Amino acid sequence: MTLFLRLLFRNRLAGFGAVVLGAIVVLAVLTPVLPLHPPNATDTANRFLRPLSEGHWLGTDHLGRDLLSRLLWGTRLSLAVGFAAAVIAAVLGAAIGIVAGYAGGRTDNVTMRGVDMLMAFPYILLALAIVAVLGPGLMNALIAVAVVNIPFFARNIRGVTVSLAHREFVDAARLSGLGHIRILTTEVLPNVVPVIVIAMSTTIGWMILETAGLSFLGLGSQPPQADLGSMLGEARGALITAPHTSVVPGVMILLIVMSINLLGDGVRDALDPRLRSGALARPMPATLVDRPAPPPPTGDGLLRIEGLRTDFRMGKRTGRAVGGVDLALAPGECVGLIGESGSGKSVTALSVMGLVPSPPGVISGGAVRLRGEDLVGAPYARLRALRGNKVAYIFQDPLSTLHPLYTIGEQLAEAIRVHHPVSRADAHARAVQLLDDVRIPNAARRAGAFPHELSGGMRQRVGIAMALANDPDIIIADEPTTALDVTVQAQVLRLLDDLRRSRGLAIVFITHDFGVVAQLCDRVAVMYAGRIVEEGPTEAILAAPAHPYTARLIACVPELGGGRRRLEAIPGLPPAVDALPPGCAFAPRCDRARDACRAGEIALEGATRRVRCLFPVAPPEAAR
Ligand code: ADP
Ligand code: MG
Numbered sequence: 001m002t003l004f005l006r007l008l009f010r011n012r013l014a015g016f017g018a019v020v021l022g023a024i025v026v027l028a029v030l031t032p033v034l035p036l037h038p039p040n041a042t043d044t045a046n047r048f049l050r051p052l053s054e055g056h057w058l059g060t061d062h063l064g065r066d067l068l069s070r071l072l073w074g075t076r077l078s079l080a081v082g083f084a085a086a087v088i089a090a091v092l093g094a095a096i097g098i099v100a101g102y103a104g105g106r107t108d109n110v111t112m113r114g115v116d117m118l119m120a121f122p123y124i125l126l127a128l129a130i131v132a133v134l135g136p137g138l139m140n141a142l143i144a145v146a147v148v149n150i151p152f153f154a155r156n157i158r159g160v161t162v163s164l165a166h167r168e169f170v171d172a173a174r175l176s177g178l179g180h181i182r183i184l185t186t187e188v189l190p191n192v193v194p195v196i197v198i199a200m201s202t203t204i205g206w207m208i209l210e211t212a213g214l215s216f217l218g219l220g221s222q223p224p225q226a227d228l229g230s231m232l233g234e235a236r237g238a239l240i241t242a243p244h245t246s247v248v249p250g251v252m253i254l255l256i257v258m259s260i261n262l263l264g265d266g267v268r269d270a271l272d273p274r275l276r277s278g279a280l281a282r283p284m285p286a287t288l289v290d291r292p293a294p295p296p297p298t299g300d301g302l303l304r305i306e307g308l309r310t311d312f313r314m315g316k317r318t319g320r321a322v323g324g325v326d327l328a329l330a331p332g333e334c335v336g337l338i339g340e341s342g343s344g345k346s347v348t349a350l351s352v353m354g355l356v357p358s359p360p361g362v363i364s365g366g367a368v369r370l371r372g373e374d375l376v377g378a379p380y381a382r383l384r385a386l387r388g389n390k391v392a393y394i395f396q397d398p399l400s401t402l403h404p405l406y407t408i409g410e411q412l413a414e415a416i417r418v419h420h421p422v423s424r425a426d427a428h429a430r431a432v433q434l435l436d437d438v439r440i441p442n443a444a445r446r447a448g449a450f451p452h453e454l455s456g457g458m459r460q461r462v463g464i465a466m467a468l469a470n471d472p473d474i475i476i477a478d479e480p481t482t483a484l485d486v487t488v489q490a491q492v493l494r495l496l497d498d499l500r501r502s503r504g505l506a507i508v509f510i511t512h513d514f515g516v517v518a519q520l521c522d523r524v525a526v527m528y529a530g531r532i533v534e535e536g537p538t539e540a541i542l543a544a545p546a547h548p549y550t551a552r553l554i555a556c557v558p559e560l561g562g563g564r565r566r567l568e569a570i571p572g573l574p575p576a577v578d579a580l581p582p583g584c585a586f587a588p589r590c591d592r593a594r595d596a597c598r599a600g601e602i603a604l605e606g607a608t609r610r611v612r613c614l615f616p617v618a619p620p621e622a623a624r
Contacts, residue, residue, distance in 0.1 A: 007270035014266020020259035024252075028076040037066035039073040040224040048242040061231075061245050062238055065224075071248055074226035079256070081142050081220075081227070082208030088146040089207070090200045093153025098192060100154070101161025102184060112158065119151040127210065131219045138227065141220035145210045153199055160195050164188055194271045201264035205257040212253060228253050285384075286354035287361050289377040294367040302506050303329040303352070303391075303474055307366035308376075310344075310351045312577070314360045319577035321347040323530040324366065326604070327508075329474065334500060334507040336521035336538065338514065338553070342574055344530040345510045349476045351376075353391055354383050370474075389419045392467035394477040398459040401466075402451040408435070408462045409447025415469040434465040438495060457488035464495065468503075476508045481516065493519050514557045518542055526550045529575055529585035536609030546609065546616035549586045584613070592617070 009015040027034075037056075043064035051059045051067075058067040100111040118126070130144035164170060165188070173187045208228075214220040215229025223230070228249045235245035287310075295307050310322040322344045329335055337345050350356045352368050352375065368375045370390065375383065395401050403411055412431035416422065422430070428447070435443035438461040451459060460480055467475050477496070481489040497520055500507055509521055517524050517538060525535040526547065534547040545551040555568045572589040575581060584602050587593040592615050604612040 004270050008266050011266045011269060013262045014269075017259040017262030017264075017266065020255055021263055024075060024256060024259070025079065027072060028079055031072040031076050034072065036069040036072065039065065039069045039226055041065060048238065048245070051244050051248075058248050059242075059244050061234065062242075067245065067248050070226040070231060071228075071252060074228045074231050074249065075252055075256070077138070077221065077225070077227040078208055078212060078229070078253075081138060081145075081211045082204055085142050085145040085149070085207045085211065086200050086204045088142075089149035089203075090153050090196055092146070093150040094157045094192065094196050096150065096154040097157030097159075098161050098184060098188060101158040102165050102180070102188060104162070104165070108158070112154075115151045115154045118147075119155075123148045123210070124213065127214060128217075128219070131214060136219045136222065138215070138221040138225070141211055141214040144214065145207050148210070149203065149207060152203065153196070156199050157192055157195060160192055161188060164191055198264075198268045198271060201267045202261065203264075205260035205264070208260070209253070209257055228256075284358045286358075286380050287351065287356040287363050288358040289363045291363060291365045291376065294374050294376065297367075297369060297372065298326075299328065300372060301328050302331045302333075302371065303508075304369045305348070305352065305366070306369065308348065308351055308368060309363065309365035310347050310356055311362050311364045312360040313362055317578050320580060321361075321530055321577050322351060323580070325527075325530075325532055327525055327532065327535075329506050329508060331473070331506055332500065332504045333523065334497075334509060334521045336517035336524035337508060337510045337527060338512060338517055338524055339527035340512060340553075340570075340574055342577075343527040344577075345527055346478055347530075348527070349393070349478050349508065349510055352476065353387050353393075354378075355387075355393075385419075388415060388467075388472070389470045390472055391474045391476065392470070392472040394460075394463050394467045394475060394480045396479040396482050398451075398456075398463035401463065402459065404451055407448050407450055408454070412447070412462075412465060412469055415466055419470045430469075431465075434468055435462070437468065437499070438462070438465045439491075440465075457484055457492065460484060460488075460492055461495070464492070464499070468499065471503070472505070474506045474508070476510070478510045479512070480509075482511070482513075489516070490519075496520065514542070514554050526553065529580060530577060531585070531612065532604060532610075533586065533612045534610065535604070536606075536611075540609060544618040546611040546618045547586075547613045548590050548592050548615075548617055551617045 008018065043060070046056070046060050046064040047062055049056050049060040049064075051057065053059055056066050056068065058071060061067055061070065096111055096115065100108045121129075127141075127144040127148050130147060131140050134140040134143065170183060170187050173183050178186075211220060212227070212229030212232070215227050216233040218230075218233060221227040221230045223234075231249040232246055232253075235242075235249070238245055291309075298304065298306055305325055305327040308322055308325045309320065312319040312321055325344075325348050327335065327337070327348075337348065339345055347356055347361070351363055354363075354375065356363070363376050366376065370386070375386070402408065406414075409428060409431045412434055413424065413427035416427045416430055417424075432443050432447050435446055440446050440458060440461055451462070454462065460483075463480065481492050484492060493516065496507065496509075499505060507520075509517070511517060521538050523536065524538045524541055525532045526541075526549065527533070528549050534541065534545070534550045541550060542554065545554055552568065552570045556570070570589060575585055575588070581588065581598065583598040583600055584590070584593065587597040590597070594615065596614055602612050602614060604610045
């Protein structure tokens with residue numbers, strides 16, 4: 001609740017709406033105890049007094065009644081009627097929607113067609129018809145406005161319920177033997193309530209307007225009772241001669257509807273869990289950069305990551321996901337980036353092209369140089385020209401990166417046409433060629449397949465084809481084989497290796513599996529808690545790991561035919577990124593750690609093999 005309020009007030013406009021509406025509601029509630037003239041007391045001697053007259057702050061109307069008093073009593077009534085109508089419409093509409101959406105089939109069809117019929121009438125005509133049948137009066141106007149708005153709620157809630165009714169947790173509840181009523185009340189309803197609240201908060205203003213409209217036409221509140229609509233209606237005759245009589249209720253309606261709508265938008269945003277984590281801001285097109293000054297270049301090469309630091313700033317907490325990573329990539333080289341889950345591999349990879357979501361991500365130091373050009377803080381247009389064109393990504397789960405409604409051929413062609421002005425036919429031909437390159441059998445026909453028609457291994461091949469579409473120099477593959485079984489994994493790795501050799505691709509291969517690194521990578525960098533702890537040629541590191549962490553990671557890999565060796569898990573857990581220990585982050589889990597390890601910064605030392613450890617496992621000569 002406090003979180004909700006905090007989020008709500010972080011949105012300035014919503015806070016403003018809340019304050020204005022709050023003030024109006026307080027006034028309306030206090031109206032009976034305020035020292036006001038009686039709202040219906042006429043005084044024809046003092047007709048049309050101007051505002052700020054003696055005894056009448058807002059003046060008087062055509063019967064000499066005090067406008068301030070009528071305004072407050074009228075506001076009270078209009079708010080009450082609008083709110084009541086919204087509640088009635090929401091409850092009835094939601095009930096219809098939930099039942100229709102949950103029951104499905106004929107019940108759904110019959111009720112929703114009925115609702116559609118209601119919706120087919122222009123709403124004001126329908127409201128007029130209802131009032132005509134029931135007779136004029138505020139109560140009947142309320143009923144009319146509520147009825148007219150039921151279809152809106154019913155349709156919305158039905159849509160949400162339909163998508164919920166077959167979700168796994170509802171199926172699970174059904175399988176566990178719960179009855180329909182229990183499922184509706186405990187499983188479906190709690191998920192629908194936020195939608196109802198949101199729909200209500202955005203429509204109350206509308207309903208107040210509709211009620212005012214009916215009163216304006218003389219079909220709502222009856223004289224002498226004041227509500228905002230009838231006040232406007234009565235003032236119509238004197239619009240020119242005594243404009244204040246219409247301006248006063250008009251401004252009040254404006255204030256109420258505006259404040260409710262601003263507040264409603266704020267409520268919607270604050271209740272939306274997707275917007276919650278990043279507060280109310282949506283991710284920006286490129287990661288925010290907040291760094292002192294780029295470090296001087298330390299050499300050349302295709303890609304150099306130099307002292308890269310990426311933080312996640314969430315309120316007062318700062319998590320340093322990447323804490324000073326140096327990594328170089330030569331043309332045609334394959335570098336493995338390995339480490340436990342959460343060690344910062346993906347964030348490092350995403351930082352290269354400014355793809356870390358901001359907020360909360362911020363690149364707070366270092367540089368990423370592509371052929372000498374610093375990409376950190378490069379203009380968005382420049383990054384966009386490079387993304388997918390010079391540097392392409394392959395992600396773990398291709399199904400979540402492929403659009404479900406387009407064929408893979410169309411998606412490949414689109415990726416090509418983003419960066420190259422080629423005709424549709426040429427792009428398609430190239431797409432088929434790419435599918436062929438990644439060894440998809442019968443590529444021409446497969447190009448017409450949708451992502452769900454392919455197996456996991458096929459989809460990952462499509463992901464690779466997508467990355468190859470613009471002939472990039474660098475492919476960053478983030479655990480591309482983790483979701484695949486071992487035989488398919490072997491095929492995909494072979495494919496990547498072949499492509500690398502035939503096209504001269506440089507690859508950054510992220511994985512948590514030393515077996516994969518051994519097959520594919522020339523060099524490997526081991527990451528722990530956002531920093532590289534050891535780096536060097538794959539074979540040398542596999543043969544004689546220097547950092548205790550590397551040694552333990554290698555000991556975790558089972559070997560086929562390796563006998564009954566005991567696999568050693570690493571005790572303990574990686575540290576939280578917002579509470580990194582001083583000194584070596586691995587020290588708490590390390591059996592070789594001594595006091596010196598916990599004291600201060602430990603450098604990554606060495607030439608071809610570098611290690612960040614005071615007491616390496618392998619003898620220092622081998623390690624350096
Ligand atoms: P991995 O090595 O498994 O790829 P990541 O690079 O994804 O790990 O994550 C590194 C750290 O950054 C983790 O501690 C994770 O909790 C944190 N992190 C990643 N993405 C976000 C985010 N969007 N917001 C906050 N923290 C994040
Ligand atoms: Mg990852």
